[in-house]
Amino acid sequence: MMIFRPGQRETAVWIHLPGQAEPVVCGRVALRQLGPNAASDYVYGRSYLARSDAIPLLPHDLPLERGVHAARRGLHGVLRDAAPDAWGRRVLLYRLRMSESRADSELTEIDYLQAARQRVGALHFQPGVDRLEINEPMDTPDLETLARAARAVETQAPLDPELAAALLHGTSIGGARPKVLVCHNAKPCIAKFSSTTDQHPMVRLEALALDLARRCGLEVPGHERLDVAGRDALLVERFDVDTTGEHHTRHHFFSALTALKLDEMEARYASYVDLADYLRRFGASPVEQCHELFSRMVFNILIGNTDDHARNHALFWGGDTVRLTPAYDLCVMPRVGGESTQAMEVGSEGKRSSLSNALSKCGRFGLDRLQAETICRDMIDTITDTWADAASHAELPTALSRHLMRRSVLAESVLVDF
Known part of the structure; x- marks a missing residue:
């Protein structure tokens, strides 16, 4: 070691x-x-x-x-x-x-x-070039142990050194929430845990968003919500690993922030339209990819996911062309107040979270106005028709489900002028 x-x-x-x-x-x-x-x-x-x-x-x-x-x-x-x-x-x-x-x-x-x-x-x-040390997910402790270890990190409680080392299996994953790489039912997964600072059931809200995205026809990884050691956990299948028998092959990918030649100091300049331009230049099936990106942008707006920054979008790269990875880090975001803004620029009104703003530059995504409006209407209908079932499946409290609909999800400020 x-x-x-x-x-x-x-x-x-x-x-x-x-x-x-x-x-x-x-x-x-x-x-x-x-x-x-x-x-x-x-x-x-x-x-x-x-x-x-x-x-x-x-x-x-x-x-x-x-x-x-x-x-x-x-x-x-x-x-x-x-x-x-x-x-x-x-x-x-x-x-x-x-x-x-x-x-x-x-x-x-x-x-x-x-x-x-x-x-x-x-x-x-790693420093050397002779041999690479890699620990596979099978080498990690069970989920309950890891959940308790993550809680210890959050509360700065003492922890066995071996468990502290096991948590390092999650350090290469982006984001601020507790997580670790594991193997569940023979599938490499990312396990995400609820946080001691959560004011809402964020794990359930992420599971809900992934389910809604799937119902809306977006490409998302397989996922499962569990109760682990008395706290919510979300298992998300990794899209960067293919497992055949004992052999693991990896998919190289990079963030939209990197694709747009930006860094953390410049992240506020990231734009969905610029990312669509990038897909047209380097993408496999660029028309299809740009349509998918437009749909993801609209979905984020409709469910109130304002954490759609450029590190929460990524592209596979195999040496010839790029293509979008499955959508990830989606979340229905509880909010109060009127208008909101996305983390990335949407259209002619900047980052404003509205369908009219999304439609303003639909041509840059290879869509005419009618095609873009159809995507929006179909998604609105799907979310409206399946919300109750999806919220129930995520075991969202009824009061919170009712609060979210029309405040965060399909909010009036989003649908105005559409």
Whole structure:
């Protein structure tokens, strides 16, 4: 087992090439400087460049060329996508504090990349190039144990070091909520747990959103809601892993934020329309993909999901074309007040959450006005007709179900002028 030592400045990058079970070294990333102004360089390995099946890490950037690929700030987007977000960093800091390791301020972006021995996506990171250590989901403790461990991290309670290490299996997943990678019924899954800070049953609301999306014809991963150790849990099947017998193959993907050449400081500039332009340029079946993206945008508006930022959209990349991954991190968001805004720009009225705004630039998604209106009306009808059944299936409290309808879901401000 590799010993984690904070303060790392460089790491080897490994990749699962399309259809290949065993990863290969594709390059190395190194920090040029540390601190708040840290930036990095990426270099492809010569042996990787010599492979006939090598793929660039991105279709529009990091071409398969010798030499240094310099990131203007932080890590290249495709590498930052593989690093932990809020929850993963919280778990790592918790583990370091429990072990009385170095100060938090000494952690680098390379440390965060190397922290997880089990990851989503096709990329892996560790210092050496001889052998890659990967822990499969089968190696993790049971869900109840992990749920209690996640609660301990949230409350800063003492935790057995082995359990703290097990939680690192979730650190490569984006987002702020407690989660971990597991294997359930022989399927690799992401397990999401309710949080001590939840004011609403957020796990059930996410399960509800995924169910509604499926009923509306959107592509979503398989999922199941469970009660685990007295708290809600949502198991979401991973779309980045194919399992055949004992062999696992991985799908490489990156976020819409990376596709749009933006970073966290620029996320507010992300646009659905710009993402549609990207799909037309690089996508497989671009017409179909743009229609799917439009439908996802409309769905987010209709259910009040305003957390649709560019890291909550992703694209598969196999070396030839890109395509949207299944939709994920959907949630019916309880809210009060009148108009709301989406996290990404929608149309001519910016981020305003309304169908009229969504329709304003439907042509950029390859749709005429009638086609776009039909998508909206069909989705409204489906949500209206299936809401009660979907809410009941998610075991949403009746009072909350009634409160959400017409306030967050199919809100008047969303439907005005439609």
